[in-house]
Amino acid sequence: MNHPHRRTAIRLAAVCVLMLGFSYALVPLYDALCDLTGLSGSTGNLTQAAPAAPKTGTAIERQVTLQFVANVDRSMPWDIRPDQFEMKVQPGQTYQTVFHAYNRTARPMTGQAVPSVAPQMAAPHLIKQECFCFTSQPLEAGERVEMPLIFRVSERLPETIETLTLSYTFFDVSQTSGTQSS
Amino acid sequence: MSEIAADAHDDHHDYHPSGLWRWVTTTNHKDIGTLYLWLAMIMFFIGGAMALVIRTELFSPGLQFVDPQFFNSMTTLHALVMIFGVVMPAFTGLANWQIPLMVGATDMALPRLNNWSFWILPFAFTMLLSTLFMDGGGPAGGWTLYPPLTLQTGDALPFVIFSIHFMGMSSIMGAINVIATIINMRAPGMHMMKMPLFVWTWLITAFLLIAVMPVLAGGVTMLLTDKFFGTSFFNAAGGGDPVMFQHIFWFFGHPEVYILILPSFGVVSSILPTFSRKPLFGYSSMVYATASIAFLSFVVWAHHMFTVGMPLAGELFFMFATMLIAVPTGVKVFNWVATMWRGSMTFETPMLFAIGFIIMFTIGGFSGLMLAIVPADFQYHDSYFVVAHFHYVLVPGSIFAIMAAVYYWLPKWTGNHYPERLGKWHFWLSTIFVNLTFFPMHFVGLAGMPRRIPDYALQFADYNMLASVGAFGFGFAQLLFLYIVLVTIRGGEKATDRVWEGAEGLEWTLPSPPPYHSFTTPPVIR
Numbered sequence: 002m003n004h005p006h007r008r009t010a011i012r013l014a015a016v017c018v019l020m021l022g023f024s025y026a027l028v029p030l031y032d033a034l035c036d037l038t039g040l041s042g043s044t045g046n047l048t049q050a051a052p053a054a055p056k057t058g059t060a061i062e063r064q065v066t067l068q069f070v071a072n073v074d075r076s077m078p079w080d081i082r083p084d085q086f087e088m089k090v091q092p093g094q095t096y097q098t099v100f101h102a103y104n105r106t107a108r109p110m111t112g113q114a115v116p117s118v119a120p121q122m123a124a125p126h127l128i129k130q131e132c133f134c135f136t137s138q139p140l141e142a143g144e145r146v147e148m149p150l151i152f153r154v155s156e157r158l159p160e161t162i163e164t165l166t167l168s169y170t171f172f173d174v175s176q177t178s179g180t181q182s183s
Numbered sequence: 184m185s186e187i188a189a190d191a192h193d194d195h196h197d198y199h200p201s202g203l204w205r206w207v208t209t210t211n212h213k214d215i216g217t218l219y220l221w222l223a224m225i226m227f228f229i230g231g232a233m234a235l236v237i238r239t240e241l242f243s244p245g246l247q248f249v250d251p252q253f254f255n256s257m258t259t260l261h262a263l264v265m266i267f268g269v270v271m272p273a274f275t276g277l278a279n280w281q282i283p284l285m286v287g288a289t290d291m292a293l294p295r296l297n298n299w300s301f302w303i304l305p306f307a308f309t310m311l312l313s314t315l316f317m318d319g320g321g322p323a324g325g326w327t328l329y330p331p332l333t334l335q336t337g338d339a340l341p342f343v344i345f346s347i348h349f350m351g352m353s354s355i356m357g358a359i360n361v362i363a364t365i366i367n368m369r370a371p372g373m374h375m376m377k378m379p380l381f382v383w384t385w386l387i388t389a390f391l392l393i394a395v396m397p398v399l400a401g402g403v404t405m406l407l408t409d410k411f412f413g414t415s416f417f418n419a420a421g422g423g424d425p426v427m428f429q430h431i432f433w434f435f436g437h438p439e440v441y442i443l444i445l446p447s448f449g450v451v452s453s454i455l456p457t458f459s460r461k462p463l464f465g466y467s468s469m470v471y472a473t474a475s476i477a478f479l480s481f482v483v484w485a486h487h488m489f490t491v492g493m494p495l496a497g498e499l500f501f502m503f504a505t506m507l508i509a510v511p512t513g514v515k516v517f518n519w520v521a522t523m524w525r526g527s528m529t530f531e532t533p534m535l536f537a538i539g540f541i542i543m544f545t546i547g548g549f550s551g552l553m554l555a556i557v558p559a560d561f562q563y564h565d566s567y568f569v570v571a572h573f574h575y576v577l578v579p580g581s582i583f584a585i586m587a588a589v590y591y592w593l594p595k596w597t598g599n600h601y602p603e604r605l606g607k608w609h610f611w612l613s614t615i616f617v618n619l620t621f622f623p624m625h626f627v628g629l630a631g632m633p634r635r636i637p638d639y640a641l642q643f644a645d646y647n648m649l650a651s652v653g654a655f656g657f658g659f660a661q662l663l664f665l666y667i668v669l670v671t672i673r674g675g676e677k678a679t680d681r682v683w684e685g686a687e688g689l690e691w692t693l694p695s696p697p698p699y700h701s702f703t704t705p706p707v708i709r
Contacts, residue, residue, distance in 0.1 A: 006292040009363040017355055017397045024401025024431055028416060031427045074420060115419055121492060172420030176413075 064089050065154060067127075070168040071100055077173045078106050079140070084147075092156040095130065099147045100169065104140035111139045114169040123165045126155040137174060207302070210294035211699060212279045213596075218301050219276030220589070224665065226268035226308065231658050233261040238620075238654040240637050241647050254637035255323035256315065262326035263343075266443065267350045268308055270577065273585045274446040275300075275357045278385050280596065282361060284690035284697065285379045287370025287706040292363035300356035307349035314339035325635060327432055328403065330417040330425050334410050341411070344403045351396040358389035358396075365389075370689070372708035376467065379688055383470050384449030387477045391438045391445075394481075399435040402428060426491050433484035441480045444576060445473060447544075447584030448515060451537045453688070454591050455519055458534035459526025460685040465518040472511035472518075479508045489560045498557045505555040509548070516545055531683070532606030536587030539579060539614050547575030550625065565635075568628025574621045579614070586613075586664065593668065594682045598696040599675035605667050612660035619653030 067090050069083035080103040090096055104110055116134045118124040131151040140146060154165070200208055209215060236257045240248050249257070279297065283290055291297045315321040319337010322328070328343075336343070365386045369378070378386075405416040406428070415421020417428045448469075456463045463469065485493060485501040493501075519541050528534070550572040554560055563569060586609075594600050623646035628634075632643045639647065678695040689708075693701050 005367045006363045009366055010293060010296070010359050013359045013362055013393055016393050020394055020397035021401050024398040024434075025405075027398075027431055027434070028405075028427065031424070031430060035424070113420065115422065121494070170419065174420065 064091055065158065065162065066090075066164045067154065068164065068166045069098070069100075070166060072168065072170045074170060074172045077112065077171050079104055079110070079112055079171055081169070081171050090154055092154045092158050095151060095153045097149060097151045099149050100133070101145065101147055102138065102140065102171070103145045104143060107142045109139065109141045110173060110175045111137045112171045113137050113174045114171050117168045117170070119166045119168070120162065122159060123162050126158040127165060127167060128153055128155055134169065208298070210290075210298050212283050212291045212294070212297065213697070213699065215291075215297050215301050216276045216279030216281075217596075219272045219279060219304075222301075222304055222308075223269050223273035223276060223585075224668070226264050226272070227661070228665075229312070230261050230264035230269055231661065233257045233264065234654060235658055237261065238651040241639070242651040243648065244639055244641055244644050246638055249637070251637045252320055252323055255325075255635065256321035258635050259322045259324065259326050260311070260315070263311060263322075263347075264308070265577070266326070266439075267347075268304075270443050270581045270585070271350075271354060272304060274385075274388070274443075274581075275354075277381075277446065277450070277585070277588050277592075278357070278361050281592065281690065282364055282382055282385060283368070284693065284701060285382050285688060286365060286368065286373050287689050287702050287708070288364055288368035289700060289702050291360050292368055293360050296356050297360050300353045300360065303349050303353045307346045307353065310342050310349070311346040314342050317342070327436070328406060328428075329432070330406060330409065330428050333406065334417075341407060344407050347403050348400055351400045354392050355396050358392035361385055361389040362393075370702065370705040370708060373689075376470070377708065379449075380452035380463065380466070380469055380473075381446070381449035384445045384452075384473050387473050388442050388445045391442050391477055391480070395435040395438040395442075398431060399439075402431040402435065405431070426488075429488045429491060430484070433487045434481075436487065437484040438477070438480045440573075440576075441476060443581050444544075445477065447540065447581050448473060450584045450588040450591075451519060451540050454533050454537040454587055455522045456687065457591075457683050457685045458531060458537075459523045459528050461522060461526040462687075463518070464521035464524075465514070468514055469518055472514040475511040476508060479504060479511075483508065486555055486560075489557050490564045502555055502557045506552065509552055512548060516541060516548075531590075532601070532603065532610055533587045533591035535607065535610040536583045536590065539610065540583045540587065543579030543583070543614075543617070544576055547572055547577075547580055550575065563628065565633055566628040567624045567632045567634055570634050571621050571624035571628055574624070578621065579617050583613070589668065591683075592690075593671055594678035595690060595693075595695050595697070597672050597675075598678055598694075599671050600678050600682075601667050601671040601675065605663065609660060609663045609667060612663065613657060616653045616656035616660055620650050620657055621653075623647075623649050623653075 067088045069086055069088075071081040071083050073079055073081055080101075082101050084099045084101060088096060088098065102112070113136070114134045116129075116132070118127050129150065129152045131149060133148040133150070138146070138148065152167075158165075206214065206218060209218075236249060237254065240246075240254055279291065282288070317338040319339060322333065322336050322339050322343045324333035324336060334340070365378070365382060405414070408414040409416055409418055409423070415423040417423045417425045419425070452463055452469060483501055483505045485497065486505045489498055489501070523538075530538075550568065554563055554569065554572060590601060590606055627639075627643045627646045630643065632639050680694055681691045682695060683691075689702075689706055690697075692706065
């Protein structure tokens with residue numbers, strides 16, 4: 002029947018489908034933007050190229066305080082705590098610490114940690130060389146484990162920042178990773 | 184343009200079912216416009232009743248009438264009903280009635296799609312309102328549906344999401360119809376820059392609808408899969424981020440607020456020249472201003488979420504982009520005032536509502552500018568100041584424009600004049616009570632009263648009592664509106680073809696009421 006109308010309607014419907022696709026495309030776009038800017042406290046990747054190596058001798062006597070926080074999700078019956086709650090660190094130096102995890106339940110479970118750095122401006126400057134974040138951590142009933150963290154703080158950390166907080170939240174991912182009890 | 188004449192001759196042209204079946208099967212733009220407007224009227228009273236539940240609870244401090252969960256579902260459903268069930272269908276109804284008459288077309292371009300886009304809506308709203316009777320109650324996390332709170336909704340959640348899908352489909356189909364009609368069915372000689380501004384604003388609104396309703400659909404679908412299918416779009420445990428929902432939602436939500444206001448600009452731009460007996464001042468600047476507002480609406484969304492924590496550069500960008508919108512809006516207000524300047528003005532009810540719109544919408548625009556200032560917004564955010572702001576742009580803004588349009592075109596639609604004295608009563612009661620309701624909310628908001636709470640600190644008691652009195656006054660004044668519409672449909676002083684002395688445009692060349700099939704031969708445009 003009305004060809005110009007049908008053509009207009011089909012084109013407009015195509016725009017709708019495109020915009021629906023765009024709403025889903027916003028998900029990876031948002032992640033990419035967060036990685037780029039450190040928005041929502043997301044931290045740099047392990048593979049991220051480290052900023053220029055420290056120039057020996059120019060190391061000023063700058064010290065910053067790094068605080069560690071570990072939390073569990075409401076439905077997560079584990080005990081998590083950092084080995085040290087606070088470290089004095091020099092920007093540019095590499096440090097190591099551990100977190101302790103204990104599965105209080107009588108069933109094997111899998112947990113996963115999601116990190117966040119405050120203040121946000123500091124997030125891109127905390128470089129983790131080894132980290133347990135974003136990998137599943139299986140624990141048998143009553144098992145304890147030490148999870149290592151190797152990191153350094155970039156010298157490019159803005160002068161105004163004297164204290165950083167690295168916070169981990171543990172979530173129960175037993176359902177999705179298939180290590181369900183029974 | 185030969186298809187224009189062919190459109191009117193569908194195979195069931197001579198088949199006129201009567202009674203209810205006529206309305207179910209109708210593909211006539213006038214019938215469908217009427218259906219949309221009546222749906223909006225019914226939903227207006229339902230949404231208004233919810234507002235009165237809210238204002239009853241807030242009449243005095245303390246919890247006295249409803250429990251907080253129900254209070255929260257009242258605020259949530261009041262917003263969803265008023266936005267998707269009143270303002271949007273009312274504008275679509277006006278578009279259905281007026282756009283074919285204004286561009287000299289026989290009907291809408293896609294009449295069967297038109298029937299479908301209306302008849303989805305009663306089902307969508309039945310489903311939405313039925314959630315009030317489900318386990319766990321209606322949705323109570325606010326109309327913005329932020330996760331994780333909204334994911335704690337009981338059985339209602341999938342019904343709310345599906346009803347939003349339906350409303351979105353209906354709006355998209357309506358918008359496709361409007362665009363196809365305006366692009367393809369203008370009478371010969373009706374160039375784009377000769378179209379009445381109501382047609383222009385609706386064309387731009389329809390493009391906004393097509394661009395953003397699918398984004399809302401995508402966002403709420405992600406909520407649905409997060410809740411029931413184990414995805415983690417907004418779930419931190421799976422690497423998602425709840426703040427991302429706010430970005431997706433407001434990418435829809437900000438253009439949506441212009442969807443709710445741009446057709447009002449068109450209505451006011453049609454009414455002012457008639458009662459000022461002067462052509463509209465600055466027609467082409469009005470068109471360009473509308474288009475700029477629509478374009479800018481896509482790059483300001485994050486001003487709804489300044490407090491989530493954004494880089495300074497982001498906050499500055501969104502602040503300045505938001506303030507930039509004041510420029511084309513200022514152009515429009517200036518042109519309206521200039522249209523009235525030295526006109527021989529008369530103050531019939533449509534003109535009163537249009538002037539009321541300009542003044543009170545501008546108040547809402549200014550409080551919007553205050554909210555755009557990032558450092559100030561941290562104080563205003565989620566307070567009653569925000570409630571006052573968006574009610575000023577939506578009630579004496581969009582709703583007044585819809586009422587102005589109904590008074591302006593009702594004599595054309597029905598062939599009868601409405602009772603002028605009652606119309607003026609309706610205007611003055613509405614204006615007094617709407618200000619009594621919403622103006623004090625600025626003060627309690629600035630003093631720190633948060634929105635979406637059933638109880639409040641004692642120092643806010645007096646202003647809340649005033650607001651509640653105003654809300655009841657405004658609500659009951661609208662019964663007068665219903666009465667006026669009903670008596671005008673049933674009879675009254677006969678209207679001439681032109682209805683208003685100063686009216687210009689194709690719709691006034693038709694008899695009042697216009698024949699069921701109008702412009703079966705295209706009109707000639709001078």
